[in-house]
Amino acid sequence: MVKISPSILSADFTNIKKDFRMMEDGEADLIHVDVMDGHYVPNITFGPPVVKQYRNLTEIPFDVHLMIEKPEIYIEDFVKAGADILTIHSDATIHTHRVIQQIKSYGIQAGISINPGQGLEDIEYLLPYLDLVLLMSVNPGFGGQSFIPETLEKIKILKEMIRKKAPNVLIEVDGGVTLDNAPTIVEAGADILVAGTAIFKAKDPKSMIQKLKME
C-alpha cells in the first residue's frame, strides 16, 4: 500500500494540535515538514525550534523536506529537533554525497530531491546511499499548485534505475497530488505520496488520508 505524508504547509497553524490529532486519526504514515529559507525557494517557513515543538505532538515519523541552500549547516539542528527523514535538494549543495553521509551518520534516513526541470543523472550514483528520492511534481516553494504531468515518465524511469541499482530506495512524489491523479502516480511507481492541499483543504481531511492510501 502507498504511504501518505501529509504536508503541514497547508495546516492551520493557529490550531496545529487539532491537525496533528487528525493526522493520527487518519493514520498518516509520515508527516511532511516543508522547510524553506527564502533563498533556495521564494518562500520562508520555519526552522528547527518549531520542528522541535511539533515533535512533542505526535509519534508519527517526521519527513523533513529541506528547501534550503547549504543544508549541511543545519543537518545536526534538524536531527536534534527530531527529524526521522532528512531530504536535501541535489542542487542546494556542491557535495551531495558528503551531505547524505552526514545525514546517515546520525542514524536517520536520507533523501535527495529533484526539481521538475532537472534530470535524474545527478542522483544515479547516489542511489546506493539513499533511503528515498523525492521527485518534485511542482516547482518547490508553495502548496496548491498543479501536478506537472511529465513527472509520470520521470517516476517510471527512476523506478527502473532503482530496480537495477538500489532496490530498497523509495520514490516519494511531492506537489499537486489529488485523489484524481493519485492512482496514476502510484501506478507509475510512487511509494510515498505527499499531499498538502488535497488533505488539509478537504471537507473531511481524515477520510481523505484514508482514501489516498487506498490508491
Ligand code: DX5
Ligand atoms: C512545495 C512543497 C510541498 C507542498 C505540497 O514546495 O514541497 O510539500 O506542501 O503541497 P500541495 O499538495 O498542496 O501541492
Ligand code: ZN
Ligand atoms: Zn515538500
